[in-house]
Amino acid sequence: MLEIKGLEVKLEEEDKQILKGVDLTVEAGSVHAIMGPNGSGKSTMSYVLSGRDGYEVTGGTATLNGEDLLGLEPEERAAKGLFLAFQYPVEIPGVGNMTFLRTALNAQRKLRGEDEISSADFLKLVRAKAKELKIDAEMLKRPVNVGFSGGEKKRNEILQMAMLEPKMCILDETDSGLDVDAMKLVSDGVNALRDEGRAFLVITHYQRLLDHIHPDVVHIMANGRIVKTGGPELAMEVEKNGYADILSEVA
Amino acid sequence: MMVALLKPKLDALEARLAALSLPEGGWSAAARKDALSRLGATGLPSARDEYWKYTRPDTLNAPGAPRAAVFEGSETPIFSQRDRLKITFVDGVFDPAQSDALELEGITIERLAEAGTKDIHWAKDLYGVLEARGQSPVERPLAALNTAFATDGILIHVTGTPSKPVSLVYIHRDEVSDAILHHAVKVESGAEITLLENGPAAARFNKVLEVEVADGGKFHHVRAQGRDHERRAATHIFARLGEESLFKSFTMTANGVLTRNECVIEFTGDDAVAHVAGASMGDGDFHHDDTVFVTHDAVNCESRQVFKKVLRNGATGVFQGKILVKKDAQKTDGYQISQSLLLDEDSQFLAKPELEIYADDVACSHGSTSGAIDDTALYYLRSRGVPRREAQDLLTLAFLAEALDEIEDDSLAGEIRERLDGWLARRRG
Numbered sequence: 001m002l003e004i005k006g007l008e009v010k011l012e013e014e015d016k017q018i019l020k021g022v023d024l025t026v027e028a029g030s031v032h033a034i035m036g037p038n039g040s041g042k043s044t045m046s047y048v049l050s051g052r053d054g055y056e057v058t059g060g061t062a063t064l065n066g067e068d069l070l071g072l073e074p075e076e077r078a079a080k081g082l083f084l085a086f087q088y089p090v091e092i093p094g095v096g097n098m099t100f101l102r103t104a105l106n107a108q109r110k111l112r113g114e115d116e117i118s119s120a121d122f123l124k125l126v127r128a129k130a131k132e133l134k135i136d137a138e139m140l141k142r143p144v145n146v147g148f149s150g151g152e153k154k155r156n157e158i159l160q161m162a163m164l165e166p167k168m169c170i171l172d173e174t175d176s177g178l179d180v181d182a183m184k185l186v187s188d189g190v191n192a193l194r195d196e197g198r199a200f201l202v203i204t205h206y207q208r209l210l211d212h213i214h215p216d217v218v219h220i221m222a223n224g225r226i227v228k229t230g231g232p233e234l235a236m237e238v239e240k241n242g243y244a245d246i247l248s249e250v251a
Numbered sequence: 252m253m254v255a256l257l258k259p260k261l262d263a264l265e266a267r268l269a270a271l272s273l274p275e276g277g278w279s280a281a282a283r284k285d286a287l288s289r290l291g292a293t294g295l296p297s298a299r300d301e302y303w304k305y306t307r308p309d310t311l312n313a314p315g316a317p318r319a320a321v322f323e324g325s326e327t328p329i330f331s332q333r334d335r336l337k338i339t340f341v342d343g344v345f346d347p348a349q350s351d352a353l354e355l356e357g358i359t360i361e362r363l364a365e366a367g368t369k370d371i372h373w374a375k376d377l378y379g380v381l382e383a384r385g386q387s388p389v390e391r392p393l394a395a396l397n398t399a400f401a402t403d404g405i406l407i408h409v410t411g412t413p414s415k416p417v418s419l420v421y422i423h424r425d426e427v428s429d430a431i432l433h434h435a436v437k438v439e440s441g442a443e444i445t446l447l448e449n450g451p452a453a454a455r456f457n458k459v460l461e462v463e464v465a466d467g468g469k470f471h472h473v474r475a476q477g478r479d480h481e482r483r484a485a486t487h488i489f490a491r492l493g494e495e496s497l498f499k500s501f502t503m504t505a506n507g508v509l510t511r512n513e514c515v516i517e518f519t520g521d522d523a524v525a526h527v528a529g530a531s532m533g534d535g536d537f538h539h540d541d542t543v544f545v546t547h548d549a550v551n552c553e554s555r556q557v558f559k560k561v562l563r564n565g566a567t568g569v570f571q572g573k574i575l576v577k578k579d580a581q582k583t584d585g586y587q588i589s590q591s592l593l594l595d596e597d598s599q600f601l602a603k604p605e606l607e608i609y610a611d612d613v614a615c616s617h618g619s620t621s622g623a624i625d626d627t628a629l630y631y632l633r634s635r636g637v638p639r640r641e642a643q644d645l646l647t648l649a650f651l652a653e654a655l656d657e658i659e660d661d662s663l664a665g666e667i668r669e670r671l672d673g674w675l676a677r678r679r680g
Contacts, residue, residue, distance in 0.1 A: 050634050053626065078636035090631035094649025100632075103645060108636035143649075160635060 001065060001199040002026040002049075002168050008059035009041075009048050018044045020224035021060065026168070026217075031200040033210055035235060036221035037243050042203045043087060045221075046172045050084040051077050064168055078104075079111035081167030085157040085174050092144040097156070100144045101126060101163055108164060129162040133189050150177035158189040169193070170201045175209040187212030207239035220246055260294025263312045264392075267295060270314040271400050277368040282379030286398035289383065293390045302389055305569040305601045306511055306540040311393060311485045316429035316455035319508075322479030328420070329449050329475045329670055333662075335418040336360075338405060342423060342453050343430025345403055349420070357411025358444065363404035363433060374406045377435045381461040381489035385515040389544060394487040394513070397459040401433030404459075407446075409438040409468070416471075421450035423482060428453040435461045438468035440493075445471040445660065451479040458486040464496040466520055472498075473663050477505030478674060480537075487513045488527075494520030494549075501658045503667050504531035504539055505674055511540040518545075518552040518580070528557040528657035530667075532647075532674065533566035533598075540569035541589075547580035547610075556587040559654045561647055562598035573605040576613050585615035592650045593621055594643075644675040 002025070009019040018041045026032045036042055048055050049062060051074035062069045069077055092100070106116040130140060133155045145153050154174055161169055171190070175183055190200065190213050202213055210232065218234040219226045222243065227250040228234065238246070276283055296308035310317050339349035345362055353360045366372055379398040385391060407417060430453035438444060452458070464470050476484065484507065490498050504510055516525045531539045545554045560568035570589035591600030602619040624646050632642035648671060658664040
């Protein structure tokens with residue numbers, strides 16, 4: 001599904017290398033988790049994959065189902081099935097949540113050469129998905145993320161994911177700022193989307209999210225590289241002992 | 252004023268007057284004569300006037316209208332699908348063939364050109380009266396010129412609540428037409444009306460709208476200027492508001508080499524509300540000027556000014572807005588915001604917000620900003636699959652939304668939004 005080889009990235013504005021050769025393969029149907037200390041490059045990798053400005057790829061490749069991602073516009077990546085759930089979802093005053101969802105859904109369909117969804121079908125779909133995430137009609141009417149609590153913003157990200165049905169979902173610290181109940185809601189939303197044709201890359205600091213979303217593979221990222229890969233037990237180890245042991249081991 | 256500064260203004264007036272003739276008077280004769288004599292003291296605007304620093308008055312002063320190609324749009328004219336009383340002017344001349352009968356329950360309505368010959372008329376207390384009041388403390392010579400020389404207009408006396416809006420449609424056919432229209436609306440106590448205006452009117456259009464809203468009356472105004480580009484327009488609204496009255500005016504402008512919309516509002520009764528708003532979009536040699544003056548001379552009144560401009564390719568936006576709160580106008584709630592969205596570095600927004608407050612128990616605020624499209628919001632939208640241009644347009648509409656919120660009627664607001672959306676989509680191709 002997602003294949004990253006030797007990815008090197010620096011900041012566009014300054015001479016600072018963030019990713020120093022990331023190798024990562026995520027197979028369809030699987031859930032991979034990435035853990036790592038602050039500043040290790042986890043969020044940068046998610047931004048670079050989704051096409052955010054401000055980064056320069058200095059080496060390596062990233063492909064989605066064999067197609068090069070790095071040369072595409074952000075909207076083209078989205079249409080090909082890439083989705084990033086933001087660590088800090090963006091507030092957009094003046095744009096209604098419903099308008100936003102319908103515009104995004106139809107834009108992706110158009111880019112893929114499909115027909116637009118009818119208003120009736122859209123409403124039916126959004127109501128059903130919103131209900132599962134306990135997002136009420138009032139939240140759907142409000143401008144995108146404006147006045148939403150931290151938990152509401154994250155639920156809104158998962159709603160977008162559920163509506164857009166991407167193939168490769170990257171969740172960037174989706175658990176940050178969530179209380180236990182909200183974490184459960186968000187995890188249930190993610191688990192409901194798990195299937196053979198879809199893969200997840202979950203970036204997190206804590207084991208607790210992985211109690212709800214069970215990963216098949218866990219990677220540790222440090223200093224711009226994946227330094228260790230293992231099973232779910234690796235996350236347990238981090239939770240127990242922190243990163244120090246692992247980092248000294250691979251140094 | 253120093254004679255040296257006045258001279259060119261008087262010269263400009265002299266040149267202009269030579270090209271005009273005073274219409275037959277009747278009841279309006281005194282007001283026209285008065286306006287002419289006031290004009291004789293001030294002359295026409297000059298670039299050295301305080302409120303004409305950002306907008307060149309030359310082409311508005313000139314004896315003849317600069318040539319303006321007729322714009323042929325393919326879209327259905329705005330408001331045409333709704334139930335309304337339609338009144339059409341072509342190049343400033345009333346066109347009965349494209350107008351409904353001037354009859355509507357709850358109002359009396361007639362043309363200035365036809366009402367002018369009678370001796371007595373309700374409009375005598377309004378025509379040129381609010382315009383004259385609005386000349387102080389800031390001169391508005393083009394409005395005085397209008398009062399003196401208006402060839403026609405619509406006079407509406409609102410005594411009830413008509414079932415549909417009155418819709419003024421302006422059509423431009425002659426490349427050098429020069430139209431001067433003067434409307435007067437008197438809303439009686441407890442009555443309510445919606446006035447719609449759309450169309451380019453003429454190569455050059457000078458329009459005055461005087462509105463008096465009596466106690467508890469309501470006046471709604473929605474105006475669409477555009478998408479024609481070459482025409483020039485100088486418009487004035489003068490409003491006087493009684494106790495617990497409501498005045499709401501919204502203007503959408505797209506394109507136009509020169510548009511100067513002035514709005515002068517005076518609160519004379521307590522507990523009244525006035526909202527005036529504008530959303531404009533300009534590209535290239537676009538110049539759009541909103542000049543607003545709100546005078547609070549009553550207790551507990553609320554005024555809002557919300558102006559948004561989207562500018563690109565060297566377009567210019569101007570906002571001059573003033574809130575004057577007189578000594579006894581306690582509990583005044585005055586708000587003013589003017590913002591521009593600059594889509595490139597060539598465009599400019601010139602804003603002059605002013606507050607002048609003599610009462611001590613008031614809440615007045617104002618703000619003015621210029622900014623570009625929010626990059627983070629743009630990336631967020633694109634990351635969800637919305638292409639760059641479409642995302643930019645979505646954010647552009649979002650920027651204008653606060654001004655559209657000032658339209659009370661949801662279906663009218665929806666029609667304006669649809670039109671803006673359509674224009675943006677057309678640009679995307």
